[in-house]
Amino acid sequence: MRCAVLILLVVLFMCSPWALGSPGSLEDEIALQTRKLEELRKEQARLESELKKVLSSAKDLSSELAKLEKQIAAAEADIAKSRERILALEKQRKQLEREVESLQRGILQEKSSQEAIARGAYRVDTGEMVLQSLISGVSPAEWEADVYWAAQCLRAKSSTIEEASRKQRELAGKLEEIKQRIRLEVVLKERLVLENRRLTELRKAREEILRRLEHDRARLEKNRKDLVQAQRNLEATLARLREELARKKAPSPPQVPVKRGRLFWPVSGGTIFRRFGEWKDAHYGITFYNPGIDIACPVGTPVYAAADGVVLLASTIRGYGKTIIIDHGNDLVTVYAHLGEIRVQAGDTVRGGQVIALSGDSGLVERPVVHFEVRVGTSAREEDPLLWLQ
Structure with missing residues (x-):
């Protein structure tokens, strides 16, 4: 009996206007859902515009990053070339220093030999050699030959020392020039290193901005997808409501x-x-x-x-x-x-x-x-x- 009463209540409720819904209430609901759909479409258009701006910014930033990569690569190549030039100049400097040292040793040796010959000539000038020649039985011709040889040696030694000194001065000038070029290359390399460091930091900053833009793009894409799904759901709801309204307004089948x-x-x-x-x-x-x-x-x-x-x-x-x-x-x-x-x-x-x-x-x-x-x-x-x- 309770089941019969229950089914009676269900039938009466389903036949009531509250259960079936009046056309007026359906029209109000359709108008409300239509406004919601229009708001969703406006929000979708706003998201599309924002997403377009983000994509444009990301594209510009990617182009800037590509240019930075080229600049960094060029700076690194210049730094490598500068290091090679410095190494070559250092090699020349060491070679010149060795040559200058070798000339210095030769000059010292020549001067020492020249001093020895000069001391011998001094002995001749003081008459010591004349007395020694008389005692030893050396003829005056031999003595004169020795004196002439000593004079020739002194002149040759002086010429050799002068030439070596000239070469030493020339090499010293070249050595100083090489040192100046090395200092310039070191300064240039340091400037290139600083510029490369600045470009690298700039690239890191741009990459961070690009990561944020990618995050924003992913978020906007998800929001757009959710909006599209919500719009589809709302359109389906509107279609169902319109169909129900049409069914309510349709003439009842003949009784x-x-x-x-x-x-x-x-x-x-x-x-x-x-x-x-x-x-x-x-x-x-x-x-x-x-x-x-x-x-x-x-x-x-x-x-x-x-x-x-x-x-x-x-x-x-x-x-x-x-x-x-x-x-x-x-x-x-x-x-x-x-x-x-x-x-x-x-x-x-x-x-x-x-x-x-x-x-x-x-x-x-x-x-x-x-x-x-x-x-x-x-x-x-x-x-x-x-x-x-x-």
């Missing part, structure tokens, strides 16, 4: 009276498992009331609409399981319960004999059945379905 004995059977080939009215449970001895009939059939058996009508409910009801309620007009309603699969939805117009579901065993039932009820009148009074079926 053709359905007489007893004219309804289609809800299933074909089933067996009536429990009839309309009271029945007693053999195990517990409790009397129950069945507001319809229960037709036993295999799971998945097609379930047909008993007559033309509009689907009021296609959902799950506690106890009844998956349930369909159809309004046939003229205060005639049929109920199909314990279904396995529902193939219509509320608001659909169906024809008599149309497949609306597949049988099952949902709800409170001990075996696969199709529970079928016929309710008539404004109070949705239940009647024996066998009186209405063909």
